[in-house]
Amino acid sequence: MPDASHYYVITVGADAQVSSLRFASTAATVSASTFEHLDSASISALAVLAGDAFVGSHFAIIGAEADVYAVAAILGASGVMREEMSVVAMDHDSEPQQGILWSSADSRRRVFCAHCHETFETTAGPTHTVLCAHCDNSLTIDPYFSRVRAAYLGTYTP
Amino acid sequence: MTTSPALHGPKSWAIQPNRPLRLTVAEIHDLAGDVRRMVLASTDGARLSSFTPGSHLLIRWASRRYNAYSLTGPLFEPDFYVIAVRARYDGLGGSAYVHNLSVGDEIVALGPRSSFAPVLDAKHHVLVAGGIGVTPILSHARSHVAMGRSFEVHFGTRDDALVGELIEVAGDAVNIYRTRAEMGAAIDDRLREQRIGAHLYLCGPAAMAASVRGLAQEAHWPAGRIHEEVFSAEVLDPGEAFCVELPGGRRIEVPRGVSMLAALESVGIAVPNMCRRGYCGECITAVRSGELVHRDSILRPSERDGNDRLTPCVSRGRGVVQIELQTERT
Numbered sequence: 001m002p003d004a005s006h007y008y009v010i011t012v013g014a015d016a017q018v019s020s021l022r023f024a025s026t027a028a029t030v031s032a033s034t035f036e037h038l039d040s041a042s043i044s045a046l047a048v049l050a051g052d053a054f055v056g057s058h059f060a061i062i063g064a065e066a067d068v069y070a071v072a073a074i075l076g077a078s079g080v081m082r083e084e085m086s087v088v089a090m091d092h093d094s095e096p097q098q099g100i101l102w103s104s105a106d107s108r109r110r111v112f113c114a115h116c117h118e119t120f121e122t123t124a125g126p127t128h129t130v131l132c133a134h135c136d137n138s139l140t141i142d143p144y145f146s147r148v149r150a151a152y153l154g155t156y157t158p
Numbered sequence: 159m160t161t162s163p164a165l166h167g168p169k170s171w172a173i174q175p176n177r178p179l180r181l182t183v184a185e186i187h188d189l190a191g192d193v194r195r196m197v198l199a200s201t202d203g204a205r206l207s208s209f210t211p212g213s214h215l216l217i218r219w220a221s222r223r224y225n226a227y228s229l230t231g232p233l234f235e236p237d238f239y240v241i242a243v244r245a246r247y248d249g250l251g252g253s254a255y256v257h258n259l260s261v262g263d264e265i266v267a268l269g270p271r272s273s274f275a276p277v278l279d280a281k282h283h284v285l286v287a288g289g290i291g292v293t294p295i296l297s298h299a300r301s302h303v304a305m306g307r308s309f310e311v312h313f314g315t316r317d318d319a320l321v322g323e324l325i326e327v328a329g330d331a332v333n334i335y336r337t338r339a340e341m342g343a344a345i346d347d348r349l350r351e352q353r354i355g356a357h358l359y360l361c362g363p364a365a366m367a368a369s370v371r372g373l374a375q376e377a378h379w380p381a382g383r384i385h386e387e388v389f390s391a392e393v394l395d396p397g398e399a400f401c402v403e404l405p406g407g408r409r410i411e412v413p414r415g416v417s418m419l420a421a422l423e424s425v426g427i428a429v430p431n432m433c434r435r436g437y438c439g440e441c442i443t444a445v446r447s448g449e450l451v452h453r454d455s456i457l458r459p460s461e462r463d464g465n466d467r468l469t470p471c472v473s474r475g476r477g478v479v480q481i482e483l484q485t486e487r488t
Binding site: 050051054078083084 | 279280349352377382
C-alpha cells in the first residue's frame with residue numbers, strides 16, 4: 001500500500017475480515033489506523049467516515065466485487081481520489097483487465113437499469129438476461145461497468 | 159454559384175482562441191516592486207470572451223514572440239482584460255515591452271488560454287502564491303468568491319504589489335507572509351489539517367513551489383491533489399551540447415546554452431512555436447531515436463515514456479537525436 005498518514009481498512013463480509021489481517025500488518029506501521037467492518041446494508045454510512053478523514057489518508061477496501069466498488073463509489077463522491085484507494089475484490093476468477101479484477105459470472109453483481117434508472121443486485125454475468133427488480137423489464141447485462149454508479153449497465157431487451 | 163452569407167465572417171460571439179486579438183491599453187497602474195498592472199480593452203469593440211480561472215493571455219512583444227501573462231480581472235463576460243507584469247531586467251524582452259507601453263497603445267494577443275484550472279468538484283481549495291505568482295491565484299479567488307466555493311489563500315511577498323487587490327477580492331481568506339520561514343510553517347500546519355476533497359494550487363518561484371510541494375508530499379498528499387502553474391521566469395540550466403539529425407541525414411549541432419529550437423531556426427528550419435518556455439506544447443516535435451532530456455511542463459509522464467517526442471524550446475538530448483520534421487499539437 002502507498003505511504004499514508006492514516007490508513008482506513010474497510011471490510012465488507014466475513015471473508016474480507018480475515019483477509020484484512022495482512023493489511024493490518026502494513027497499517028500497524030503508521031501511527032494511526034481505523035478499521036471498519038460493515039455488512040452490505042451499512043455501506044452508505046461511509047460518507048460520514050470519508051467526510052472526517054484528512055488528506056494524506058489511504059483507504060483499503062476488501063470484500064466481494066459488488067460491495068467494494070459500491071464502497072469506492074461512495075468514497076469517490078465524498079472526495080476520495082482513485083489513487084487514495086486500494087480496492088481488493090475477493091470473488092474474482094479472472095486476470096486483471098485495465099487494472100480491475102472482474103468477478104466470475106455467478107457472483108453477486110449490481111446492475112443499473114437503463115430503462116427505469118434504478119440499481120439492483122442480481123447473481124448473473126455479463127451477456128446474461130435478467131429481469132429488473134424495479135420495473136420488471138427484461139435487461140441484458142452489458143460488460144460496461146460504471147465506477148460512479150458501481151454497477152453494470154443493463155439494457156432493455158424486448 | 160451562391161453561398162450562404164452566414165458562412166462568411168466570424169460571428170461576434172464565437173470564441174476563436176487562435177485568432178489574434180487587438181487590444182488597446184486603457185489604464186496603467188504602476189505598483190510596488192516594479193509590477194505594472196495594465197487594463198486592456200478591445201480595440202475594435204469585439205466582445206472579449208469569458209475565461210476559466212487561471213487562464214493567461216499570450217502577448218506579442220516581437221515578431222512571432224509571445225509571453226504569457228495571467229489574467230487577474232473579472233472572468234465572466236469581461237469588459238476588459240487585466241494583467242500584472244513584473245519588470246525583469248535579465249529577461250528576453252517581454253516584460254520590458256509591456257513596461258514601455260503607454261495608454262492608447264495597441265497590442266496583439268492570443269487567448270485567453272487555460273492551463274491552470276481549478277478542480278471544480280474539490281471540497282476546498284488551498285491557494286498558495288509567491289511574488290508575482292499571485293496573478294493566476296487572483297482569478298481563482300475571484301471565481302471561488304463568485305461561485306461561493308470554499309477556499310483559502312497563502313501569499314508570500316516582500317512588497318505590497320497586488321496585496322490590496324487580493325484582500326479586496328478574498329477578504330479574510332487571505333494570509334500574507336513576509337518571510338519564507340513564516341509561510342512554510344503556516345502552510346505545513348494547514349496541509350495537515352485539510353479534509354479529504356481539498357486541492358492545492360501553487361504558483362511562484364521554483365524554490366518556493368518546490369518547498370511547498372515537498373511539505374505536501376511529506377503530509378502524504380497524492381500527486382492528483384497538487385496543481386502547479388509553471389512560473390516561466392526561471393532560467394534553465396544551459397545543458398550539454400548535442401546533435402540533431404534531420405530525416406535526410408543532415409546534422410545540426412546544438413551548443414551548450416542554445417535551445418534546440420533556436421539551433422533549428424538558425425539554419426532556416428521553422429518549427430511552429432509560441433511560448434518558448436516548455437509549457438504551451440506548440441513546438442512538440444516527433445523523435446525517431448535518441449536519448450532525450452525532457453525539461454518541459456507539458457508532456458505527461460506517459461508521453462515521455464514513449465521516447466517519441468520532445469519540446470525543443472527547452473528540452474535537449476544526449477549524443478545524436480533523430481527527429482521527424484512534422485510537429486504535432488496538443
